[in-house]
Amino acid sequence: MSSVANVEQTQKPVKSASPFKLAMRRFLRNKLAVAGIFILVFFVIIALLAPILATHDPTKSNLMNVMGKPSAENYLGTDSSGRDNFSRLVYGSRVSLTVGFAAMFFTLTIGVILGSLSGYYGGRIDSLIMRSADLMLIFPFLLLVLTVMAILNKVNIPIFVTIIALTTWPNITRILRGTFLSLREKEFVLGARSIGCSDLRIITKHFLPNAVGPIIVNATLMMATMIIIESALSFIGFGIPQPTPTWGNMVTEARSLRVLTQHPEAWIPPGLAILLTVLAINFIGDGLRDAFDPKSRNR
Secondary structure (H helix, E strand, O other): OHHHHHHHHHOOOOOOOOHHHHHHHHHHOOHHHHHHHHHHHHHHHHHHOHHHHOOOOOOOOOOOOOOOOOOOOOOOOEOOOOOEHHHHHHHHHHHHHHHHHHHHHHHHHHHHHHHHHHHHHOHHHHHHHHHHHHHHHHOOHHHHHHHHHHHOOOOOHHHHHHHHHHHHHHHHHHHHHHHHHHHHOOHHHHHHHHOOOOHHHHHHHHHHHHOHHHHHHHHHHHHHHHHHHHHHHHHOOOOOOOOOOOHHHHHHHHHOHHHHHHOHHHOHHHHHHHHHHHHHHHHHHHHHHHHHOHHHHHO
C-alpha cells in the first residue's frame, strides 16, 4: 500500500509558476535592478520623513546668513536667500518624486486610453488619434513647454504636472497602439468577440493584462524622464517657482561661478540626488524589461 501511495504522490502534476511569478524571479536575479529598488526606497523614505528630518523651514529666508558655510546649525550651509540647504534637499525629494510620479501617472493614463482606442478600433479613430500625436510631435518639446509656461501667470505643481503630461503623451500612445494592434487579431480576442463580449470588457480583460509588461516598463522609465524634465526646467527658471524646494531649484544655484567653485555643498548634493534617483529608476526599468521580455537580453 505504501508503494502505491508513493507512486500516486510522484504522479501528482507539479503546479507551474505564473508568467508574472517567473518575471519577478528573473527581475530579482538582476542585481542592478534590486539595487535600484533599495536606492529608490531610500529616497521615498526621506520624502515621507521630511518634516522629521528637516532642521529648518525650507522656504524661510535668513538674510543675515546668505550663502553660509556648512555648520552645526546648517548641515549643508544656506543658499543665496539664506534658506537652509539641508532642509530644502530633504523637502526637495518630496516635491521632485511627487512631480515625477504624478506626471508619469497622468501621461500614462492618457497614453493607455488613447492607445487602447487607437489600437482596438483602428480606422478613423486610429487616424484621428495618430494625426493628433504627430501634430504634437512636430513641435519641439522644449519650445512648446516654455511657450505654455510663459503664457501662464503662475505655475504650481498641479499646473506643471498637467502641462508636462499634455505635451508628452504621444510617445507612450504610439507604443501602446503598436502593442494593441499586435493583440487585436489574436485567437483569444477573436474568441471573446465571438461570444459577445463588449468592447470595454475585451480591452480591460484581454488587451490591458497582456500589455502590462510594456506598460510597467515604460512607466518606470517615464518617471525618470519626468524627474529630469522637472530639474531641467527648474534650472532654466521655467519649472516649479521659488521658494518651493525642488532638486532642480537647488541646482540652479550653480549658475553662479562663485557658487559653483566656492560653495559645492549648495549644488552637489541635489545633483547627486537627481543622478542616483534617475539611475535607480532606469535600473528598475531595464530589469523589468528583461524580466517581462527575456529575449531582449540577447538582442
